[in-house]
Amino acid sequence: xxxxxxxxxxxxxxxxxxxxxxxxxxxxxxRVSGIATLVSLVLGVPxxxxxxxxxxxxxxxALGIINTGMGLPPVAVGLFVSLFLWRSGPLGFLDLxxxxxxIIMAQCIIAxxxxxxxxxxxxxxxDPRLRLQLLGLGASRAQTLRFLLREARFSIIAAIMAGxxxxxxxxxASMMVGGNILHYTRVLTTATVxxxxxxxxxxxxxxxxxxxxxxxxxSMLLTVLQQRGAxx
Amino acid sequence: MDGQAVRxxxxxxxxxxxxxxxxxxxxxxxxxxxxRVESLQLAxxxxxxLLGPNGSGxxxxxxxxxxxxxxxxxxxxxxxxxxxxxxxxxxxxxxRTATVFQDPLxxxxxxxxxxxxxxxxxxxxxxxxxRRVGQWLARFGVGHLAARRARSLSGGEAQRVSLARAFxxxxxILFLDEPFGSLDLQGREALALELEAILREARIAxxxxxxxxxxxxxxxxxxxxxxxxxxxxxxxxRTVFERPATPAVARFLGVENLLPVSRTGPDExxxxxxxxxxxxxxxxxxxxxxxxxxxVHLSPEGTPDAPGSVRLTATVVHVVPYGVPYRVHLDAGVPxxxxxxxxxxxxxxxxxxVRLVASFDPGALHLLESDAPDPPLPVSHRPG
Numbered sequence: 308x309x310x311x312x313x314x315x316x317x318x319x320x321x322x323x324x325x326x327x328x329x330x331x332x333x334x335x336x337x338r339v340s341g342i343a344t345l346v347s348l349v350l351g352v353p354x355x356x357x358x359x360x361x362x363x364x365x366x367x368x369a370l371g372i373i374n375t376g377m378g379l380p381p382v383a384v385g386l387f388v389s390l391f392l393w394r395s396g397p398l399g400f401l402d403l404x405x406x407x408x409x410i411i412m413a414q415c416i417i418a419x420x421x422x423x424x425x426x427x428x429x430x431x432x433x434d435p436r437l438r439l440q441l442l443g444l445g446a447s448r449a450q451t452l453r454f455l456l457r458e459a460r461f462s463i464i465a466a467i468m469a470g471x472x473x474x475x476x477x478x479x480a481s482m483m484v485g486g487n488i489l490h491y492t493r494v495l496t497t498a499t500v501x502x503x504x505x506x507x508x509x510x511x512x513x514x515x516x517x518x519x520x521x522x523x524x525x526s527m528l529l530t531v532l533q534q535r536g537a538x539x
Numbered sequence: 540m541d542g543q544a545v546r547x548x549x550x551x552x553x554x555x556x557x558x559x560x561x562x563x564x565x566x567x568x569x570x571x572x573x574x575r576v577e578s579l580q581l582a583x584x585x586x587x588x589l590l591g592p593n594g595s596g597x598x599x600x601x602x603x604x605x606x607x608x609x610x611x612x613x614x615x616x617x618x619x620x621x622x623x624x625x626x627x628x629x630x631x632x633x634x635r636t637a638t639v640f641q642d643p644l645x646x647x648x649x650x651x652x653x654x655x656x657x658x659x660x661x662x663x664x665x666x667x668x669x670r671r672v673g674q675w676l677a678r679f680g681v682g683h684l685a686a687r688r689a690r691s692l693s694g695g696e697a698q699r700v701s702l703a704r705a706f707x708x709x710x711x712i713l714f715l716d717e718p719f720g721s722l723d724l725q726g727r728e729a730l731a732l733e734l735e736a737i738l739r740e741a742r743i744a745x746x747x748x749x750x751x752x753x754x755x756x757x758x759x760x761x762x763x764x765x766x767x768x769x770x771x772x773x774x775x776x777r778t779v780f781e782r783p784a785t786p787a788v789a790r791f792l793g794v795e796n797l798l799p800v801s802r803t804g805p806d807e808x809x810x811x812x813x814x815x816x817x818x819x820x821x822x823x824x825x826x827x828x829x830x831x832x833x834x835v836h837l838s839p840e841g842t843p844d845a846p847g848s849v850r851l852t853a854t855v856v857h858v859v860p861y862g863v864p865y866r867v868h869l870d871a872g873v874p875x876x877x878x879x880x881x882x883x884x885x886x887x888x889x890x891x892x893v894r895l896v897a898s899f900d901p902g903a904l905h906l907l908e909s910d911a912p913d914p915p916l917p918v919s920h921r922p923g
Contacts, residue, residue, distance in 0.1 A: 436644055439607050443638025443714065444657035444704065447630055454656075458646055 318513030343414035355426025376420025385483030429462030558744030564613030591765030811872035
């Protein structure tokens with residue numbers, strides 16, 4: 308218990324004093340996972356809308372694959388991305404292995420199915436007749452999609468939160484494709500693992516507190532955005 | 540190009556202009572045919588009711604006409620333009636129409652934004668939008684709700700907003716799919732009356748889908764009765780109600796009595812145990828006579844001067860309350876239903892087993908060929 312208490316006290320001292328090492332790691336985490344979430348959003352929301360709205364052969368299979376992807380173990384993603392990015396691998400020429408770019412790529416693969424799957428579910432939850440009603444009022448296809456997106460915005464923001472939550476907290480993929488290199492690819496989760504294994508519990512706890520705080524702040528921001536206009 | 544188009548359509552049609560016409564339209568879901576309509580027309584400024592039971596294909600037909608669904612086969616002309624496959628022309632035509640569904644289907648915005656939606660789709664300026672939205676919200680009596688969120692409205696308010704949202708577009712054709720279906724009886728009647736006034740004033744060509752005969756009677760000029768995916772009869776409202784074309788139409792329209800009639804002589808038929816001087820059309824040996832329950836009079840047994848020249852002795856089977864009047868089910872050799880007020884029931888002492896005279900005027904009969912085939916088609920049980 309003492310250890311935990313001391314750790315937390317020290318953690319807050321580190322955070323409040325703006326410890327450069329902790330800050331650096333935090334910014335990198337935020338940047339990497341933020342970009343990964345953004346990319347998943349840009350790709351995943353349109354794909355999710357298509358998947359949720361249209362009927363085509365193989366749709367069920369596609370949904371099944373996406374839903375499986377929502378539970379993809381980060382370690383497995385890390386392994387496969389590594390295999391591709393290694394010098395000898397098919398994408399080796401990109402020289403991405405052990406860079407923040409590699410982590411972003413792996414995290415996209417983790418977040419994308421989450422965003423696609425939850426967006427598809429959100430769109431499917433809408434009244435199917437709403438689409439006809441919008442068309443019946445003279446909406447073009449693009450206008451119809453925009454309105455459906457607007458109607459499903461609460462669930463879609465929830466999808467973004469879930470995607471961000473998945474990537475900011477994963478450790479396996481970041482470790483494997485990023486390599487946990489100090490000042491370069493060391494993110495909050497990999498740093499926590501490392502400091503714990505070295506016995507530096509106070510720093511490990513500080514990093515965890517930062518991680519939880521960061522997740523809380525981003526989620527809060529999205530929640531405020533989501534709930535704006537929800538009151539009648 | 541324009542001159543050619545005018546000359547062509549001018550040569551084809553010399554009567555009133557048509558808002559809409561369709562020919563040989565078919566809709567199939569997978570391999571099941573749910574709709575087959577040979578031809579249907581809507582004159583400019585008039586209202587056509589598509590009347591039919593649930594699953595008769597009337598909503599499907601409306602979606603095809605409103606360009607919200609592509610038929611499997613057939614062709615359509617809207618506002619003088621033959622509808623082609625391209626989405627561009629369909630959108631352009633759709634923007635000259637508006638559709639209202641049974642459920643208001645408002646989006647999660649304010650009432651004002653909901654009603655402004657269609658105008659914004661069309662790219663109108665803010666000033667014009669404000670003026671028109673205000674005008675139509677007021678017209679439907681919901682002007683005071685403009686700033687409210689749509690989700691907070693009652694069912695009746697929401698349906699008014701939904702109607703305003705369509706009328707604000709000042710469409711050339713209006714499609715209404717059971718627009719009062721989500722309301723209770725009172726709200727339905729009030730709104731139907733208002734809509735009738737607005738339609739009469741605006742003279743917008745309208746297609747109204749309903750299963751309610753009263754709504755069709757109140758709002759429509761023409762009625763197309765849909766049964767099992769086909770138009771069983773299409774005619775002026777009065778014609779359809781007074782002279783249904785087939786027994787199936789008569790049954791759907793609620794004609795209580797369909798009495799079997801058989802020819803017994805050149806100008807003589809038998810109904811129940813009575814032989815009547817009535818001529819069947821040549822070539823018709825047997826017929827069904829439509830007789831509305833309100834045309835059947837009840838008198839005490841042995842009355843010499845019962846109204847109407849056809850008098851049948853009948854036994855009361857049972858009495859069913861039916862709105863304000865009662866439906867009296869009789870056995871007169873054939874089953875017969877009469878409508879009677881409470882006072883009549885009291886005066887005649889109507890109760891099961893009581894014998895009465897049921898009489899009617901032969902002029903009240905409308906004869907149908909009894910073996911007039913109802914068009915065969917696999918029944919689809921899709922809602923609406």
